[in-house]
Each structure stands twice: as structure tokens, then as C-alpha cells.
Amino acid sequence: MDPLDNRVQEYAWGSHTAIAGLLGQPSPSARPQAELWLGAHTTAPSRVEREGRWESLFDVIAKRPDAELGASVVSRFGPQLPFLLKVLAAETPLSLQSHPDEKQAAEGFAAEERAGVPLDAPERHYRDRNHKPELLCALDSFELLCGFRRVVDTLRLLRILRIETLSDRLDELERDPGPRGLRRFVSTLFAAIGESRARLVTSTVEACERHVAEGGKFAKECAWVVRLAGLYPGDIGVAIALLLNLVRLEPGQAVYLPAGNLHAYLTGTGIEIMANSDNVIRGGLTAKPIDAAELLRVLVFEARPIEIVVPRAQGPEAIYEASAAEFRLSRVSVRPAGGAVKLDRRGPEILLCTEGSVTATVRGASPQALRKGGSAFVPANAPAYVLEGVGTLYRATVGIP
Numbered sequence: 001m002d003p004l005d006n007r008v009q010e011y012a013w014g015s016h017t018a019i020a021g022l023l024g025q026p027s028p029s030a031r032p033q034a035e036l037w038l039g040a041h042t043t044a045p046s047r048v049e050r051e052g053r054w055e056s057l058f059d060v061i062a063k064r065p066d067a068e069l070g071a072s073v074v075s076r077f078g079p080q081l082p083f084l085l086k087v088l089a090a091e092t093p094l095s096l097q098s099h100p101d102e103k104q105a106a107e108g109f110a111a112e113e114r115a116g117v118p119l120d121a122p123e124r125h126y127r128d129r130n131h132k133p134e135l136l137c138a139l140d141s142f143e144l145l146c147g148f149r150r151v152v153d154t155l156r157l158l159r160i161l162r163i164e165t166l167s168d169r170l171d172e173l174e175r176d177p178g179p180r181g182l183r184r185f186v187s188t189l190f191a192a193i194g195e196s197r198a199r200l201v202t203s204t205v206e207a208c209e210r211h212v213a214e215g216g217k218f219a220k221e222c223a224w225v226v227r228l229a230g231l232y233p234g235d236i237g238v239a240i241a242l243l244l245n246l247v248r249l250e251p252g253q254a255v256y257l258p259a260g261n262l263h264a265y266l267t268g269t270g271i272e273i274m275a276n277s278d279n280v281i282r283g284g285l286t287a288k289p290i291d292a293a294e295l296l297r298v299l300v301f302e303a304r305p306i307e308i309v310v311p312r313a314q315g316p317e318a319i320y321e322a323s324a325a326e327f328r329l330s331r332v333s334v335r336p337a338g339g340a341v342k343l344d345r346r347g348p349e350i351l352l353c354t355e356g357s358v359t360a361t362v363r364g365a366s367p368q369a370l371r372k373g374g375s376a377f378v379p380a381n382a383p384a385y386v387l388e389g390v391g392t393l394y395r396a397t398v399g400i401p
Contacts (some may be wrong), residue, residue: 252310
């Protein structure tokens with residue numbers, strides 16, 4: 001078990017207190033801290049301490065993939081850590097975005113390579129060949145827009161708002177409320193340009209302001225639209241936000257986002273785990289480059305409520321179920337009354353302590369202390385370990401044993 005040193009990503013939407021507080025650094029931070037990356041992605045690999053030296057975790061795995069990952073993981077995913085763990089802290093909303101499936105990621109990466117788009121170019125969507133399913137677990141109350149709301153409910157909302165610029169499009173959607181009709185409806189919103197787009201966004205915001213003032217049934221959804229319009233005036237994502245489920249996660253709850261899910265994180269701090277990818281296609285609510293055509297290509301137009309993931313208790317470990325083969329997230333509670341905690345090994349692991357102080361003991365090695373904000377990498381060839389102390393750990397492992 002080896003200590004990790006992890007990179008903080010500074011984006012404009014990040015928090016000045018959440019990540020700094022977790023890491024025990026001066027708070028508020030001078031710059032917004034958006035994400036803490038724990039893993040071996042080439043964009044921001046963690047460093048691991050081995051025999052008194054700090055090395056990139058990516059390089060350590062590349063030297064001995066079978067020992068670090070296990071033969072079964074290398075056979076299934078290649079010589080790379082298949083998951084990426086993050087702490088995400090949103091003080092203001094993130095962009096309206098989605099992620100590709102495996103085929104789309106491979107095709108998109110190859111196309112941008114052929115076009116000679118640099119990997120670090122702002123307009124680059126595909127920075128690797130991997131798909132990016134992800135799971136977000138709330139550390140505090142977390143709000144997000146996630147997936148298309150049921151069309152019958154969206155029609156009811158938009159009829160109540162009486163947005164004149166949408167009336168003809170609503171009639172079309174009502175005649176064809178399935179995936180094809182929803183795709184057509186969303187495509188026409190993205191296609192609006194110039195004065196047409198300005199009128200559409202303005203009329204949407206004005207209708208939402210009226211609905212909030214009236215205390216209507218969809219006041220929470222409309223209040224977010226008004227706030228987004230203040231942050232991104234004239235952005236078509238303001239109107240598209242009305243089509244998505246507004247989800248509020250309480251601490252400990254999670255949501256799973258498969259490929260093709262349109263979403264925008266709004267506010268809060270959470271643990272995020274995903275396949276080892278940084279592929280993002282944006283459609284609005286951002287100053288970064290957007291690509292509506294590519295976003296429409298990868299989106300899945302499945303309209304349904306979002307299921308909140310509540311962890312399944314398995315002794316001291318609470319497991320967040322997800323269908324991704326690349327990752328599994330669990331929360332481990334270590335308490336004196338429960339005695340020492342021993343967990344079944346599942347190949348490579350990353351441990352992150354979010355509360356208290358926990359000591360991990362591996363047979364034949366010195367005990368490893370993990371205090372709040374501390375993290376460690378456990379290679380596949382390490383023996384079983386025992387946890388003692390008082391604290392909470394998040395454990396990232398592969399989804400397949």
C-alpha cells in the first residue's frame with residue numbers, strides 16, 4: 001500500500017473551500033479548485049511513493065502492469081488502470097455535456113488524430129479511446145440536471161409556461177413523443193441561431209420568471225433556468241435545461257450516468273468515479289468550445305426518471321451498484337465498536353479518507369496512516385490489509401472481480 005499525491009484541477013466553476021478543507025490546506029483557496037484526480041490518467045496522473053521516491057502512477061503501472069493491476073484486469077482492459085476517481089466540488093454549474101460509448105470514443109479519437117487536433121487543444125473532445133460511464137456520490141447536498149425527463153411531463157411543464165416561440169415544436173413533439181420525436185425537438189433547439197435563438201432563450205427565461213413568482217409546480221426547475229441564464233445569457237443550454245430531470249442528492253446518495261446521458265452538475269461536492277477517460281462533448285452553459293452536432297450524435301434520447309443509487313450494506317462496506325465493468329465504488333466505515341475491518345481484495349484499489357483517521361496494516365509492512373484527505377494505491381499483488389481507527393474511506397476498485 002503506497003501513499004498518493006494527487007493533482008488538483010482548477011476550473012472556473014470550482015469551490016474555494018471544499019477541496020482545500022478536505023486536504024487541510026488554507027481555506028478559502030486563492031483559485032477555484034474544481035476536481036481532485038486520483039488515478040493514472042495521462043492528463044493528471046497521481047504520484048505514488050515507492051521506496052522513498054515519488055513516481056507517476058501511470059509510469060509505475062506501465063513498468064509492471066501484471067503486478068500492479070493483476071493479469072485478469074490487464075487481459076480485460078489492457079495495461080492501464082481502468083478507473084479514475086475524483087473529488088468534484090461545484091460552486092457554480094458545469095457545462096451541459098455528455099460522454100461517448102466505446103465505439104463512439106474510438107471513432108472520435110481516431111478522427112481527431114487524423115485531423116491533427118492536439119491532445120491539449122481546447123476544442124478537442126476525445127482525449128483518449130475510452131468510453132466514460134460515471135457514478136457520482138454526494139458528500140453534501142448535490143444538485144444536478146440529469147437525463148431527459150419523461151416527455152409527457154415535459155409537455156405539461158412547457159404547456160404551463162406558455163412559451164410562444166415553442167408552440168409549434170410542442171405540437172410536433174406531442175404527435176411523436178418517442179425517442180425520434182425527442183431527438184427532432186432537441187435538434188431544432190440547437191439549430192436556432194441569431195435572432196431566433198435570442199427570442200427563444202429570452203421568452204423561456206421570462207416564462208420561468210413568471211412561474212417562479214407564481215410559486216408554480218415546476219418552480220425549482222424554473223429557478224435554475226433563471227440562474228443559468230444569468231450566468232450564460234443567450235445560451236441555448238438555458239432552454240434545453242428545461243427538458244432534463246432536476247435531481248437532488250442527499251449525502252451518501254448517488255446517481256449512475258451511462259454513456260449518452262445529457263447532464264449538467266449544478267452545485268455541491270461529491271465523489272465521482274468513472275472509466276479512465278477525459279472525453280467530454282459540450283452543448284452549452286460554458287465558455288469552452290461546444291459542438292452541438294457531435295453531442296447529438298452521442299446522445300441517447302431515452303426519457304425517464306432518474307434512479308437514485310443507495311448503497312448496499314455488506315458488513316462495514318456500503319457498495320454503490322453500477323453496471324460498469326471498469327469500476328466499483330464503496331464507502332467503508334471504520335469504528336472501534338466494529339473491530340478491525342478486513343476487506344476482500346478485488347485487484348488494484350485506491351483508498352481515500354474523507355473523515356477521521358484510519359490505519360491500514362499490510363502483513364510484513366509498516367502500518368499506513370490515512371487521515372482526512374489522505375489516499376493510497378493498493379496494487380493487485382499486495383496481500384490483504386486490515387483497517388483500524390475511526391473514520392470513513394471511499395474505496396475504488398474494478399467492477400469485475
